[in-house]
Amino acid sequence: MQGWPDQPEMEQDVIIADGEAASAAGKPIDNVIFDFGNVLVYWHPEDALISRYSQKTIDEFLDNEQSGFYDVCNLTDGGASIEEAVAWAREHHGERWAEVFRYYFENFQDSLAGVVPGARKLVADLKQAGVGVWGLSNWSGELFPAAYDQFRILHMLDGKVISGPIGMRKPHADIFEHALHEFGITADTALFVDDKSENVAGGNAVGIRGVQFTSPTALRQLLIDAGVNIPAAQQ
Numbered sequence: 001m002q003g004w005p006d007q008p009e010m011e012q013d014v015i016i017a018d019g020e021a022a023s024a025a026g027k028p029i030d031n032v033i034f035d036f037g038n039v040l041v042y043w044h045p046e047d048a049l050i051s052r053y054s055q056k057t058i059d060e061f062l063d064n065e066q067s068g069f070y071d072v073c074n075l076t077d078g079g080a081s082i083e084e085a086v087a088w089a090r091e092h093h094g095e096r097w098a099e100v101f102r103y104y105f106e107n108f109q110d111s112l113a114g115v116v117p118g119a120r121k122l123v124a125d126l127k128q129a130g131v132g133v134w135g136l137s138n139w140s141g142e143l144f145p146a147a148y149d150q151f152r153i154l155h156m157l158d159g160k161v162i163s164g165p166i167g168m169r170k171p172h173a174d175i176f177e178h179a180l181h182e183f184g185i186t187a188d189t190a191l192f193v194d195d196k197s198e199n200v201a202g203g204n205a206v207g208i209r210g211v212q213f214t215s216p217t218a219l220r221q222l223l224i225d226a227g228v229n230i231p232a233a234q235q
Helices: 019-024 055-061 069-077 082-093 095-106 119-128 144-148 173-183 197-204 216-225
Strands: 031-034 041-043 112-115 132-137 159-162 190-194 209-212
Touching: 019 197, 019 209, 031 173, 055 095, 069 082, 082 095, 119 132, 119 216, 132 173, 159 173, 173 197, 190 197, 197 209
Parallel strands: 031 132, 031 190, 132 159, 190 209
Antiparallel strands: 041 112
16 A cells, blocks of 8 residues: 555644644744645655656555555664665565665655745745744655755755754654754744644644645645734635
8 A cells, every 4th residue: 555654534734733732722823844745845756766667666666565665764764874774675575675775765866846836935925924934854864965955945944854864753752852942942833734644743742733734825824814924825
């Protein structure tokens, strides 16, 4: 089955303030913390393989039970080197998948499909309104430069925390707490935006309200409805 495994059910495009985040419900949003992949920039792992592999192999590669794709992503996001990840794939899923992973990592830049339409202007409008804009992303330290060198939107943020170099990753509490400390902000002032529900739940566990993201347009309206003074989409 494709897609990140074991994602909890969660309503999208609404502010989730469960558990430790409940006390922040309704408070002003002074900071927005963005995930990167498929929130600010598109990540399509299949695009790194299309010049070499069949659609059948690509589909199998994105099936965690067959290739271990998401397990490998978790390893590299958590600080494992590419060589360590390839070795893990070889041990657990065989030589064939180890070689596909090696090709994928070597051509990772092709999986970066561009800035999500509307994201750049949303970040700019938030900055203009005096809202802090931050980045918190699960990403291999070896692979992140391919995105950072390519996309100006990532340079617009007031600060960022990348999981791989610090050996922590979402949805675990330690990386959220580390990010709050790095950014110099408190949990109850922030909204965390991520496309994966487990990460939104992880933020809630340390007191950060969250949104499971679908589009910058929906997020813009949600922020306006929450009292953030940014321009609305015109009719």
